[in-house]
Amino acid sequence: MTTVNATPTPDTGLAPLVAPGPPLAQEEIARYARHLSLPGFGLEGQRRLRAASVLVIGAGGLGSPVLNYLAAAGVGSLTIIDDDAVETSNLQRQIIHRTADVGRSKVESAAAALHRLDPHLEVRTINGRLSPDNALELFADHDVVLDGADNFATRYLSNDAAELTGTPLVWGTIFRFAGQVSTFVPGHGPMLRDLFPDIPEPDSVPNCAEGGVLGVLCGTVGSAMATEAIKLICGIGTPFIGRLLRYDALAGEYSTLRFSPDPDRPAVTDLTEVAAACAVASSAAVGGSGDRGPADGVDEIDPAGLVRLGDAAVVLDVREEWERALAMIPGSVHLPLDRIRAHGWEAVAEAVDHAEGGQDRTEVVLHCKSGARSAEAVSLLTEAAPPGVRLRSLAGGIDAWPGQVREFSGAAVR
Structure with missing residues (x-):
């Protein structure tokens, strides 16, 4: 303990x-003058640093x-x-x-x-x-x-x-x-x-x-x-x-x-x-993205698969509002991960209701920047999802989106 x-x-x-290194050159004495006048530091301390x-x-x-x-x-x-x-x-x-x-x-x-x-x-x-x-x-x-x-x-x-x-x-x-x-x-x-x-x-x-x-x-x-x-x-x-x-x-x-x-x-x-x-x-790790990788056992879909679903899917963006200002999948509905953590399926149901024709869709795809936060959201929601509703995380998140597909529901990624 x-x-x-x-x-x-x-x-x-x-x-x-560190033992002191060689004597300082005149240029170094000028450069480190404010160190050399410090009590207990002086030339010897500077030579230790240099070595x-x-x-x-x-x-x-x-x-x-x-x-x-x-x-x-x-x-x-x-x-x-x-x-x-x-x-x-x-x-x-x-x-x-x-x-x-x-x-x-x-x-x-x-x-x-x-x-x-x-x-x-x-x-x-x-x-x-x-x-x-x-x-x-x-x-x-x-x-x-x-x-x-x-x-x-x-x-x-x-x-x-x-x-x-x-x-x-x-x-x-x-x-x-x-x-x-x-x-x-x-x-x-x-x-x-x-x-x-x-x-x-x-x-x-x-x-x-x-x-x-x-x-x-x-x-x-x-x-x-x-x-x-x-x-x-x-x-x-x-x-x-x-x-x-x-x-x-x-x-x-x-x-x-x-x-x-x-x-x-x-x-x-x-x-x-x-x-x-x-x-x-x-x-x-997900290189340079700041997100962690997806959790084991989480159902995923790649961008091309999401495009094939077309209007059959509701896309929920679990990122923060400022992230959507940088890039977003047109037609997606904003639902921050914190709301899912706090309110569970109730938050998803409310977001789906706001999507055009959302009430009739059984495919729900969640996405974030690189797939980690959306994977967490899917893990949190899977047990609470109503029968017949399939929840999936977008593999690679929006980072993977522009490189694989350029359009979703007829609108270009912006």
Whole structure:
């Protein structure tokens, strides 16, 4: 059981992670002058940063400020791992990318931005995911790792890889208007599994695409993560070891939860458990869409099949109103997933009544962006559907629609 207390955090006694590198060139002294005058930091601290090697997991909302600030601070070598491409919806918070980068791989976009900031920075890019196959080697090759992942499986993989390799890990999360930061140093305090022992189910918390996130929150949390890395590298201050920093942007309040190692927690000995979680997360992921994959056993129909149904089907759009402003299937009826969750079949019956000729149709097709939310809706409604009514989820959602068919009931997709 995790022990939570209100006692002051003791001095960690951590030595600096990185030995000082070579003397700074005159250009570097000018560049980092504001660091050099800091008490307890000075030339030696800057030389430690220049000699440091840091792995950043994710070049998204948290990775953007982390990468920018570590590069600007003078960290000598940065490795970026991410398998995603830049989308327009990323630009609201992922400040390392620009409009011109939409469609480009995030690691390539981020590396270009960092080299604009510091042409001498060593940047290594990995266009892929952190996985049980590469995690241990990557962690062992770096002085410190910062985890800005957006899924539980990767966060626990990072924790377990850190524990197995003895690599310090800075961890951060964001959701809607709140964020959290903690630092895990194997052998010097508790780890993530001491605070949250079990890997949550992949769909237990909505992701940012479904739940939303305040863009500027990423800067607050990401900057705190970068600060932790600098403290560890240079051996200054007191890192968030045994402390979870919590920030509520709406209330404008910070709070700290103190926790200690769980003596009954089994030590991490391999990546077997987390490998299974990563496999589930990978199979459930829908590339870049922000939706999860469809649930097992859900009845689906592809876009071509929906076209063949023609006027025999009522099409219900379970997305949010703002998503319909981007694209919608003409003739579809809006029924947000939250209404289905709250009111079940009653909400569907009301929506069908609003569809032209809906009362006489026995085919009901639900769709969302990529098929995940509509699959959830079908799962929720199947048992309550009246006899003779067939409920199906549109496979691939509206993302799959324009690529397979251009018209539905005589109207072009817009």
